[in-house]
Amino acid sequence: MIRTLFVEPVAILALAGVVLVGVPWLLYEDHPPEPGLTPYTPEQATGRATYVDLGCAYCHSQQPRDPSYAPDAERGWGRASTAGDYVYDSPHQLGTMRTGPDLFNIGARQPSVDWHLVHLFQPRAVVSWSIMPSYPFLFEVKDAAGPDDRVVTVPAPWGPATGVVVARPEALALAAYLAGLDHTYPARDLPLRSKAEPAAVGGAP
Amino acid sequence: MDRSFAILFAASFLIEIAALVMLIRAVARDQFGGLAAARMIFHPREFGVSEDPARPAAEDHALPDDLDYQTELAHRAVADQSSKWPVLAFLVSAVFWLNLGSIFGLLTALKFNLPDFLASDAALTFGRLRPVHLNLVAYGWLSMAGVAVSLWLIPRLVRHPLVGGAWAVAGAIFWNVGVTAGFLALLGGWTEGIEWLEFPWQIDSLLVVGGALAGIPLILTIRASGARHLYVSVWYIIAAFLWFPFLFLVANAPGVHFGVEQAAANWWFAHNVLGLWFTPISLAAAYYLIPKIIGRPIHSYGLSLLGFWGLALFYSHVGIHHLIGGPVPTWLVTVSTVSSMMMFVPVIAVAVNHHFTMRGHFGVLRDSPTLKFIVAGAMAYTLTSGQGSLQALRTVNQTTHFTHFTVAHAHFGAYGFASLILFGASYFLLPRLLGREWPRPAWINVHFWLSMVGILLYFVGLSIGGWLQGRAMLDGSVPFEQSVTVTLPYLWSRTVAGTIMTIAHLVYAVHVAWMVFGRAPAAALRANLSEVA
Structure with missing residues (x-):
């Protein structure tokens, strides 16, 4: 009886691990990237690390839904994502929350690095109803901009009383990552579900 | 690829059937004690x-x-x-982490109301406070309080003084150092970036050592007691102390997980922490304390058996329901959805059991x-x-x-x-x-x-x-x-x-x-x- 208690629970969990983690591991081990996917540039990779350590994923998902499931495409968030879209992503940032919108294709919706910089400095300067935190520590306020400085034009009343707002390298990298988030290329792995099946909202797949 | 995964699937199915047969045989031979076991916590x-x-x-x-x-x-x-010193070491630490974690939870909540509150420093931004809150209450409070309750329960339940309690005190020290290091790391932006697994793996290794040290006296005590029948709470505690390290090691293993597979591993772990770590220890406490406080044995020992094995079988498979509609295969999500529905079986078993124990x-x-x-x-x-x-x-x-x-x-x-x-x-x-x-x-x-x-x-x-x-x-x-x-x-x-x-x-x-x-x-x-x- 006691031996059973030490062996069986672990065996059961191990089997669950094989099914839920082991099989996906085998399935995707050599999974090729989507043909349209390009690896991150060094600046984008740096920006992604900032995205991770500032915890952006706690409010933003990166996994648009199929139209049969949610109106993500209608909102301009893009087609349903596939496993091949994520091969360069580590750690994964799929997210479980949409306090803010899905960002998997934010670069296609909002390709302007300048917009992202203003939005990071003070989200409410460009989106009045936003409850996103501001990230002033990614910027500095200088009396005058230097020759290599990226000046961020913040609309009143959100800018500083005097001086100019200048983006730090972290802000530039993060904005480059966001502006580069574009998975709108056609997907090889779609559709995930068989065409023969009805695509009713809420229907079983 | 398809064939190897079909073979794996078939193999795991067959092994689970075999496990079920073994279980039914054990039950049929009354290896779990029955009525006598239900009454063993009383004079x-x-x-x-x-x-x-x-x-x-x-x-x-x-x-x-x-x-x-x-x-x-x-x-x-x-x-x-x-068990006094090991329990105190874990419990007092847990209460400290609960309070620190609560303050961080409150700050996190305020950030939704006042998005420019405490915005001037990266360490205090929403995306850092939130994981600090989660990790402090999950690994600081719930885990340490759970270990404390387990260390107190086992000697009572197997009628033998705790053997090797000093190991657990050392475990509490390692665990506290780990949680402190993780707390500072997250504030500083050093994170694995995966929900529930934010502590960097280097820091996780402190928790692994601490948890293992805390588990040693439990195993030594059960062995030394020579108990042949174990009360239901003991099953839950043994299982929890086996499940958690397994989960923690698989999910935190550096360099193993990638892309959507990492998401699957992530949610398999995160949901199992609740169901196979916090849940069994809390249920162990309830199974002991409800009968103890009202002075009446648990209503049905058979139902507790069903509740325990149902939890083990079904809960371990539910995690991927966090990825419903996501970029993972539909069959994977379906396995978790079906198991989630099957969880009604052990949950109702436990609920009926507790209710009928309390009745009157x-x-x-x-x-x-x-x-x-x-x-x-x-x-x-x-x-x-x-x-x-x-x-x-x-x-x-x-x-x-x-x-x-x-x-x-x-x-x-x-x-x-x-x-x-x-x-x-x-x-x-x-x-x-x-x-x-x-x-x-x-x-x-x-x-x-x-x-x-x-x-x-x-x-x-x-x-x-x-x-x-x-x-x-x-x-x-x-x-x-x-x-x-x-x-x-x-x-x-x-x-x-x-x-x-x-x-x-x-x-x-x-x-x-x-x-x-x-x-x-x-x-x-x-x-x-x-x-x-």
Whole structure:
């Protein structure tokens, strides 16, 4: 009886691990990237690390839904994502929350690095109803901009009383990552579900 | 690829069938003890007698004249003394982390109301405070309090003093160093970046060592006791101490996981931490304390068996319902959805068992501070588990996923169920360990009601807000803005609820500190027993 208690629970969990983690591991081990996917540039990779350590994923998902499931495409968030879209992503940032919108294709919706910089400095300067935190520590306020400085034009009343707002390298990298988030290329792995099946909202797949 | 995964699938199916056959054989041979095992936590004199050391001393009775019973109580006192230092090390740390974690939770909640509050420093941005809150309450509070309760229960349940308690004290030191390091790492932006797994793996290794050290005395004690029949609480504790390290090692292994497979590993782990670590330890405490406090054996030992093995079989498979609609294969999600629905079996088994044990004894709730916590926690277990199963249905998940509804559910489980039971257990065990009365028994009720009001306001408010958010998001003709603005009043109600809960924890912490470090009046060594009418 006691031996059973030490062996069986672990065996059961191990089997669950094989099914839920082991099989996906085998399935995707050599999974090729989507043909349209390009690896991150060094600046984008740096920006992604900032995205991770500032915890952006706690409010933003990166996994648009199929139209049969949610109106993500209608909102301009893009087609349903596939496993091949994520091969360069580590750690994964799929997210479980949409306090803010899905960002998997934010670069296609909002390709302007300048917009992202203003939005990071003070989200409410460009989106009045936003409850996103501001990230002033990614910027500095200088009396005058230097020759290599990226000046961020913040609309009143959100800018500083005097001086100019200048983006730090972290802000530039993060904005480059966001502006580069574009998975709108056609997907090889779609559709995930068989065409023969009805695509009713809420229907079983 | 398809063939190898078909083979794996078939193999795991066959092994599970074999496991089931072994299990049925064990049950058929009555290897689990039956009625005798259900009664083993009592001395015959204790049937019909209510015990709660947290009750005010006025109700205390005289020491029994029955020599046999005196011996039993002395054995129990020895068991309690043997686990005193390890339990105190884990419990006092847990209460500290609970309070720190609550403050960070409150700050996180305020950030939704005042997005420019504390915005000037990266260490205090929302995306860092949130994982700090989660990791402090999950690994600081729930895990350490769970270990404390386990270390206290095992010697009592196997009738043998704790063997090698010093290992566990060392484990508490490692674990605390790990949680402290993780706390600082997350504030500084050093994170794995994966929900529930944020602590960097280097720091995780401290938790692995700490957890292993805490497990050693449990195994040594069970072996030394030579017990042949183990009470149901012991099964849950043994399993939890085997499951958690397994999960933790697989999910945190550096360099193994990638892309969507990492997401699968992530949610397999994160959901199992709740179901196979916090849940079994909390249920172990409930299975011991409910019968103990009302003085009546558990209603059906067979049902506890079903509840335990059902949890093991089904819960281990539910994690991927967090990825419903996501970029993972549909069959993978379906396995988890089906298992989630199957969870109704063990949950109903536990609920029926606890309810029928309590039936006719709800009057004890009036004067037993501990039982209030435990019964409220057990009820929350049923409700939150049923809710969780329903949320795994695609139609429900479509609305609730990506919303505050999930956050409300998570708190109802981790707080309404697990934390309330751990609170109750700590109120029961500390007077026994320290031989002292609680300095202010009335504060226990204050703590209870603040916690209850707090979690109910939290849960109800945020569930409504989350549901409205989900409905707004699902309607393509409604601008996204509305899914944000509709939640605003509910995000405030959450902050108010969080404040109430934080005050409750402060009351708890002051009381525990006074109890442990103060010089409260010594209680009679024996139990605080009273006849149940």
